[in-house]
Amino acid sequence: MTQEQKKDVVRTRKINRLPLHQPFHHMDGITKTYLITSANYEHNHIMANESRRNEFQEKIFSLCKKTSTEIHCWCILSNHYHLLIKTELQQFSNSLSKLHWGTSFQWNKEDSTPGRKVWHSFSDRVIRNESHFWATVNYINSNPVKHGYVKKADQWSCSSIHDYLVNFGREKLIEIWNNHPLDDYGKGWDW
Numbered sequence: 001m002t003q004e005q006k007k008d009v010v011r012t013r014k015i016n017r018l019p020l021h022q023p024f025h026h027m028d029g030i031t032k033t034y035l036i037t038s039a040n041y042e043h044n045h046i047m048a049n050e051s052r053r054n055e056f057q058e059k060i061f062s063l064c065k066k067t068s069t070e071i072h073c074w075c076i077l078s079n080h081y082h083l084l085i086k087t088e089l090q091q092f093s094n095s096l097s098k099l100h101w102g103t104s105f106q107w108n109k110e111d112s113t114p115g116r117k118v119w120h121s122f123s124d125r126v127i128r129n130e131s132h133f134w135a136t137v138n139y140i141n142s143n144p145v146k147h148g149y150v151k152k153a154d155q156w157s158c159s160s161i162h163d164y165l166v167n168f169g170r171e172k173l174i175e176i177w178n179n180h181p182l183d184d185y186g187k188g189w190d191w
Contacts, residue, residue, distance in 0.1 A: 032089070033133065035127065037123045038120070040080065060081075060083065067088075072137065104119060
């Protein structure tokens with residue numbers, strides 16, 4: 001964006017009373033498929049402990065069940081996570097905010113860091129079509145490799161890759177990977 005475009009965005013956000021420095025969520029009450037991404041504040045590795053990631057993963061599953069959200073794909077990393085879900089965003093957003101608040105309180109208590117900011121909101125992207133859906137699956141499942149945590153995606157425990165391997169098999173996943181390449185997917189916005 002040019003400087004003028006940036007100023008125009010800030011002006012428009014002020015006029016519409018939208019947050020100036022966090023993503024806008026278009027909540028229209030319609031169930032859609034979304035890529036949800038959230039990061040620990042300043043990308044701190046607050047979820048570096050595998051047991052913490054596993055516990056958070058279970059809380060995400062519980063939240064999805066509670067909000068009648070269909071979860072297609074997920075990956076919980078040490079400082080951020082990705083979800084591919086089908087949901088009504090307003091209800092999910094409210095529950096996710098409560099989950100973020102609760103884990104912040106719990107983890108700050110566990111880490112003896114009262115008042116530490118743990119989460120930085122979340123972003124949502126509507127999935128446009130089937131190709132976008134499968135590219136997103138590829139992106140999420142390969143995210144631990146992208147960030148250098150593991151050499152192979154199935155070496156990361158907090159990920160849907162294991163379910164995809166069981167349900168589709170390695171050959172079908174390779175076919176999906178080849179038919180829906182990542183190209184520049186996530187460039188400039190993923191951590």
